[in-house]
Amino acid sequence: MNQSLYEYCLRLGDTPLILSQRIGEYCSKAPHLEEDLAITNVGLDLLGQAENFLTYAASLKEELTADELAFKRKEKDFRSFHLVEVPNIDFAYVLVRQFFIDVYHNLFYTSLCNSKDETIAGISKKSIKEVRYHLQRSQDWIIRLGQGTEESNHRLQVTINELWMYIDELFYDNEIDNEMTKEGIGVSNREIKNNWFNIVTDTLNDAGLSSPENIPYTLQYGKDGFHTEYMGYLLAEMQHLPLLYPDAKW
Amino acid sequence: MENAKKLEAFQAKIDADIKIEPKDWMPEKYRRTLIRQISQHAHSEVIGMQPEGNWLTRAPSLRSKKILMAKIQDEAGHGLYLYCAAETLGIKREQFLEWLHEGKAKYSSVFNYPTLTWADIGAIGWLVDGAAIVNQVSLQGTSYGPYSRAMVKICMEESFHQRQGYEIMVTLANGTKEQKEMAQDALNRWWWPSIMMFGPHDADSAHSNQSLKWKIKRESNDELRQKFIDKTVEQGEHIGLSFPDPDLKWNKSSGHYEYGKINWNEFWNVVKGYGPGNKKRLAHHKDAHEEGSWVRQGAIAYAKKKRSIQKTA
Amino acid sequence: MEKDNQGVLWEVFIQVKAGRPFKHVGSLHAYDKEMAMQSARDLYTRRNEGNGIWLVKADDIVSSQSVDDEAFFDPSNDKVYRHPTFYKVPDGVKHI
Numbered sequence: 001m002n003q004s005l006y007e008y009c010l011r012l013g014d015t016p017l018i019l020s021q022r023i024g025e026y027c028s029k030a031p032h033l034e035e036d037l038a039i040t041n042v043g044l045d046l047l048g049q050a051e052n053f054l055t056y057a058a059s060l061k062e063e064l065t066a067d068e069l070a071f072k073r074k075e076k077d078f079r080s081f082h083l084v085e086v087p088n089i090d091f092a093y094v095l096v097r098q099f100f101i102d103v104y105h106n107l108f109y110t111s112l113c114n115s116k117d118e119t120i121a122g123i124s125k126k127s128i129k130e131v132r133y134h135l136q137r138s139q140d141w142i143i144r145l146g147q148g149t150e151e152s153n154h155r156l157q158v159t160i161n162e163l164w165m166y167i168d169e170l171f172y173d174n175e176i177d178n179e180m181t182k183e184g185i186g187v188s189n190r191e192i193k194n195n196w197f198n199i200v201t202d203t204l205n206d207a208g209l210s211s212p213e214n215i216p217y218t219l220q221y222g223k224d225g226f227h228t229e230y231m232g233y234l235l236a237e238m239q240h241l242p243l244l245y246p247d248a249k250w
Numbered sequence: 251m252e253n254a255k256k257l258e259a260f261q262a263k264i265d266a267d268i269k270i271e272p273k274d275w276m277p278e279k280y281r282r283t284l285i286r287q288i289s290q291h292a293h294s295e296v297i298g299m300q301p302e303g304n305w306l307t308r309a310p311s312l313r314s315k316k317i318l319m320a321k322i323q324d325e326a327g328h329g330l331y332l333y334c335a336a337e338t339l340g341i342k343r344e345q346f347l348e349w350l351h352e353g354k355a356k357y358s359s360v361f362n363y364p365t366l367t368w369a370d371i372g373a374i375g376w377l378v379d380g381a382a383i384v385n386q387v388s389l390q391g392t393s394y395g396p397y398s399r400a401m402v403k404i405c406m407e408e409s410f411h412q413r414q415g416y417e418i419m420v421t422l423a424n425g426t427k428e429q430k431e432m433a434q435d436a437l438n439r440w441w442w443p444s445i446m447m448f449g450p451h452d453a454d455s456a457h458s459n460q461s462l463k464w465k466i467k468r469e470s471n472d473e474l475r476q477k478f479i480d481k482t483v484e485q486g487e488h489i490g491l492s493f494p495d496p497d498l499k500w501n502k503s504s505g506h507y508e509y510g511k512i513n514w515n516e517f518w519n520v521v522k523g524y525g526p527g528n529k530k531r532l533a534h535h536k537d538a539h540e541e542g543s544w545v546r547q548g549a550i551a552y553a554k555k556k557r558s559i560q561k562t563a
Numbered sequence: 564m565e566k567d568n569q570g571v572l573w574e575v576f577i578q579v580k581a582g583r584p585f586k587h588v589g590s591l592h593a594y595d596k597e598m599a600m601q602s603a604r605d606l607y608t609r610r611n612e613g614n615g616i617w618l619v620k621a622d623d624i625v626s627s628q629s630v631d632d633e634a635f636f637d638p639s640n641d642k643v644y645r646h647p648t649f650y651k652v653p654d655g656v657k658h659i
Contacts, residue, residue: 024306024315027322028299028534031542032569033330034591034598036299038605040323044316051312067311091545133604140597147555148548149564155544241310241368248426250310250368273626327606334572334590343569343592403589407610543567549594550565556595 005117006060008180010069011079011223012120013053016046017070018231019084019101021238026088038137042098045130052123067250071242075235076225083166085228092159095141100163102135103199104170107192116184139203146207153208160204161212168217170196174224264465269395272338280464284394285339286355287466289346292332293357297531299325301365302374310368317414318371324411328404335396351536358382359520360443362527369422369429369436375415377437377444377482383408384478385448393465416485423489430490437486438494445509446517448475479507570594571620575603578615585617 023043030036054066084101088094109131112124145152171193173181180186201211220226241250256275263270270276299322306322309315333343349355360378365371386408390401422433449455449471461467469477479498486493497510519525570592576585588607593599596618603616627635643649652659 021307024303024319027303027306027319028296028326029538029541031538031545032592033296033326033333034593034602034606036326037323037330037609038602040319040326041605041609044319044323047312047316047319051316054312067313070312071310090541137601140601144552144595144598145545145548148550148552149544151544152548152551237307240308245426245428248310248429250314250421323609327609330591330606331589337572337590344567347569400589546567546569546594547564549570549598550568553570553595554565 002060004176004179005185006057007079007176008186009053009057009060009120010077011176012123013050013057013066013069014078014080014222015084015101017050017054018078018080018234019097020044020046020050021234022084022086022088022097023094026094029088031091039094042134042137045127045134049123049127049130052126056119056123067242071239075227075231078227078231078235079223079225080227080231081166081169081222082219082228083163083169085222085230085234086163086166087230089159090155092145092155093163095138095145096156096159096163098134099138099142099203100167100170100200102131102138103196104192105131106135107195107199108187108189111187111192115186120185142203142209143207146204146209156207157209160209164212165215165217167196168214169221169223172221172223174221176223261463264393264463267393267465269398270393271395279460280466281339283461283464283466284397285336285341287461288332288336288339288394288397289341289349290356290358292329292336292346293350293355294361295325295329295332297357297535298361298378299329300531300534301361301363302371304365305368305371308368309371314418321375321411321414324407328400328407331400331403332397335394335400338396347539351532351539353523353532356521357531358447359517359523359528360447362520362523362525362531363439363443364527366439367432367436369418369432370440372415372418372422372433373436373440375411375413376419376485377415377440378447379408379411379415380482381444381447381478383412384474384481388468388474391465391468419491420489423491433489434491437491441494442513442516443520445475445479446512446514448472448478450514450517451512476506479509483507570598571622573599573603574619574621574624575607576617576619577607577613578617579613581615585615588612590621 020043023039023046026039028036030039050070051066054069058064058066058069081101083097086093086097106128109124109128113121113128115121115124142156145156147153171189173189177186177189181188197211204211219228242248257277260270260276260280270280302318302322302325306315306318309318333346336346337343346355350357365374383405386401386405390398390405392398392401419433419437422429424430452458452470452472455471458467458470462470483493483498495510497508499508501508520527523529571594572590573593574590575588577588578585591599591602591606593602599618600616603618608614608616639645
C-alpha cells in the first residue's frame with residue numbers, strides 16, 4: 001500500500017516537474033515580453049505542485065528528499081506523461097501542449113480534491129486554483145490564434161495533429177491507478193476522458209480548429225517507466241550538477 | 251527668448267525637487283538623454299534574462315530552480331516597467347526593440363560575459379545585482395516622474411535578488427572543495443565587470459555633468475562605485491573568499507576601500523560589442539522576436555476581428 | 564498583413580483590498596482586453612498586491628495638460644474653506 005501510494009505521488013509530481021522544466025527552457029523566448037512573464041507564472045505553479053507531491057512521496061520513504069527524487073532518479077523511475085516531454089518546437093507546441101494538460105489537470109484535480117488521503121486532497125485543492133487560471137489563459141490563446149491569421153490557425157492545427165497521439169496516455173490506468181482509485185485515494189483517468197474530449201472539442205470548434213481522428217499510440221507509457229527519446233536529454237541537463245558532484249549540497 | 255525662460259523655469263523645478271511629468275515642457279536634450287538611458291536600462295533587464303536563463307534548466311535543487319525562475323521573471327517585469335516609462339517620452343516599444351536589434355541601442359555590457367558555472371548565478375545576484383541596486387536606489391530620486399516611480403517599484407522587488415545570489419555564494423563557500431573553488435572562480439571573473447558597471451571615472455564620463463545638473467542621475471559614477479565596493483568587500487571576506495585585486499585595502503582615514511586600476515580597454519571592448527557575448531545575446535533576442543512574429547500577427551488579427559464584430563453588433 | 568506591433572498600451576489600476584480606492588500601478592501592452600487582464604494579473608499582482616484590477620486603454624485617458632497649467636489648478640489653492648481644518652470648533656466639542 002505504501003509502495004503504491006509512493007508510486008502514485010511520483011506520477012502526480014513528475015508531470016508538472018517535467019513540464020515546468022520545459023517552460024524554464026522557454027525563458028526569454030516568448031513572442032511578447034508580457035507573455036514571458038505570464039508563462040513563467042505557469043511554470044512556477046507547476047514547479048510548486050511538483051515539489052509538493054515529491055515532498056510527500058519522499059516522506060513515505062525513509063531518508064529521501066524531494067530533491068533526490070527530482071535530481072538523482074534514473075529515467076526509468078520517472079512517471080511523467082510523454083506529452084510534457086515533447087520539446088518547445090515553437091509557441092504553438094508550447095501552447096497546445098499546455099492546453100491539453102490544463103484541461104486534464106482541471107478535471108483530474110477536481111476529482112482528486114475528494115481524495116481520502118488528506119495530503120493529496122490538500123495539495124489538489126491548492127493546485128486546482130492554479131490550473132483553473134492556466135486553462136483560462138491557454139484556452140483564450142487557442143481561440144485567439146485559431147481565429148487569428150490563416151498562418152496562426154494553420155500552425156495550431158498542425159501542432160494539434162502532431163500532439164494528438166500523446167493524449168491517449170492521459171486516460172490510461174495501470175494497476176497503481178486502479179488500486180488507488182479503489183482505495184478512494186486516486187482518480188480513474190478513464191472516467192475523465194469524455195469530459196476532456198468535450199472541453200477540448202468545444203474549444204477547438206470555437207477557435208475554428210478541428211480535432212483529429214484518434215490515433216493508436218505505439219509506445220509504452222511514461223507512467224510505466226518508458227519514455228520518449230527527448231527525456232534522456234532533458235534529465236541529463238536537469239540533473240547535471242547533482243550527478244557531477246554527488247557529495248555536494250546546494 | 252521664450253526657450254531661455256522655459257529652461258530657467260525647468261531648472262528651478264529640478265532644483266526644488268519637483269518631478270517632471272510626461273506632459274510638462276522639457277528641453278529636447280533632457281528628453282533624448284532620458285530616452286537613451288531608460289531604454290538602455292530596459293534592454294539591460296531583458297538581455298540580462300539570458301545569462302541567468304542559461305542555468306535555469308540546470309539549477310541543482312527545486313528550491314534554487316524556483317527562486318531563479320521567479321528572479322528571471324522579475325527581470326522581465328522590470329524591463330517591462332522601464333519600457334513603459336520610456337514610452338511616456340513619445341517613443342513606442344516597437345521602436346526601442348528595433349533600435350536594439352539594429353545595434354543602435356546599448357544595454358549593460360556586463361551581460362555579454364558568459365555564465366560558466368552555477369556559481370556565476372550566485373555571483374550575478376550578489377555582485378551584478380548588488381551593483382545595479384546601488385545605482386537603482388540612487389535613481390529613485392531621479393527627476394523624471396515615470397522613471398522614478400518605476401525605480402521605486404523595481405527596488406522594492408529587487409530586494410530579494412541580491413540575497414538570492416549571496417546565499418548561493420555562502421552555500422558554495424561552505425561546501426565541498428570543488429564548490430568553494432567554483433565560488434572563488436566566479437568572484438574572480440565577475441568582480442571587475444561589476445565594478446565597471448558604474449561606467450567610466452567621473453573625469454572621463456561624457457554624459458555625467460549635465461545629467462547630474464538635471465538630476466537624471468543623482469550621484470556620480472565614482473561615488474556609486476565606491477559605495478558598492480565598501481559594502482561588498484566585507485560580505486566576501488565574511489565567507490572566506492578573496493577579491494582579485496591586490497591593491498584593494500581599507501583606508502582608515504577616508505573610511506573607504508581603495509581599489510586598483512580598472513582595465514578600461516576591456517570595458518570599451520565589451521561595450522563596443524567585441525567578442526562572442528554580444529552577438530549571442532542579440533541573436534537570441536532577435537530570433538525570439540522573429541519567431542514570435544506569427545503569434546503577434548495572429549493576436550493583432552483576432553483583436554481586429556473582435557472590434558469589427560462589436561461595431562456591427 | 565498589419566505591421567508588426569506590440570499591441571495597445573493599457574494603464575493598470577489595482578485595488579489593494581475591498582473598499583480601498585483603485586490606484587495606478589503601471590502599464591502594459593496587450594492585443595485584446597482578455598489578454599490585458601491576464602497580463603495585469605500576472606505582472607502586477609504576482610506578489611499579492613491586490614485583488615481588484617481596472618484597465619484603461621492609455622489612448623482613452625483624458626489628462627490635464629500639466630502642473631505648468633496655472634489657470635487650471637491655482638484657483639483651488641485659496642479655497643481653504645473646502646478643508647475641515649479651516650473651521651473653528653470650540654474646545655471640548657467632539658464628534659464633528
